[in-house]
Amino acid sequence: MEQYSSKLLQNAVDAFAQLPGIGRKTALRLVLHLLKQPEEDVELFVGSLTKLRNEVIYCQKCHNISDKSLCHICCSPSRDETIVCVVENIRDVIAVENTGRFNGLYHVLGGIISPVDGIGPNDLNIASLITRIKEDKVGEVILALPTNMEGDTTNYYIYKKINAPDLKVTTIARGIAIGDELEYADEITLGRSIMNRTLYETLMAQK
């Protein structure tokens, strides 16, 4: 552990270094940057964090971060309420929104089932998803979880819990990323991309 010339500096660097992906050198750089800024700017920085932490609201329906009890997506009259896209976290909502290809609603699980990390179904917003599917007129649930073992487990758990033969349950397509070369793709992905191949005419129509 490095020795700093000031206890105040030490504390601030320690605080930054606890953030994910921030090492002690970067923490020091960030703290010294803030130290050079006008006092008002540091107050704004600090204030925005305090305000967010103390006043944050999660949407009652989809658990997205919100300023009101229902988020702007759940409130919007132009969104298709019959399709619900299930995602792991809020960053995934932003990622899907940025594609501009989805006009339904979301459901944020707040994680995925991971026995290694001690995260079980009861730690996630799964019960409220099941209730929501039953009470609202949901026609399709898109499972947009990570394409790894934890994601697959969570997909399967939710699929079993839904247990509604009329409901369409889909998952996002697994395949070769656009711009990628086939020879570098792993076999499982390439295999899936062949099994779940898309009609060329469909692809052309999606330009």
Next chain:
Amino acid sequence: MEQYSSKLLQNAVDAFAQLPGIGRKTALRLVLHLLKQPEEDVELFVGSLTKLRNEVIYCQKCHNISDKSLCHICCSPSRDETIVCVVENIRDVIAVENTGRFNGLYHVLGGIISPVDGIGPNDLNIASLITRIKEDKVGEVILALPTNMEGDTTNYYIYKKINAPDLKVTTIARGIAIGDELEYADEITLGRSIMNRTLYETLMAQK
């Protein structure tokens, strides 16, 4: 610019994204991490920054960050007061301290002369260095500034300002970094490393 589902979230991400080297995606990741932490932890984080910004003191002598009017290095009776190492910023003090090879005092300039960035000699702690050299019993000044054009300019400016024939003025050695191969070194560095070669016996004695 991405749209977030909450104005509070937006503000916090904006605040983080203003820090050097932090993009919007990283900013969002950090903010969402803080959001998951207990409220007390966020208060500690925020408190450490506010406290540092409001209560920070710079050492009257060397301009290092300090908790008192004189920093722990300038106060220390075991340091050699006759040698002053001139550095660009506080991070360089930490870097030199970490080598464990220097037992003198420091002088933090707070930057280097850079006409492009509009930084002139008067923006830096040069006047106080000259005063200090004259008033204290300084026998050697080590210029440990970056080995680039701005550093060279600043070295030359300080050297001219000191204008004391009795005083020993040195710079840190330029040469091949330990572990580097000669064929990848640039010609100027390699040239310098030959011109300013070190007696092998001296090197052996420094093990």
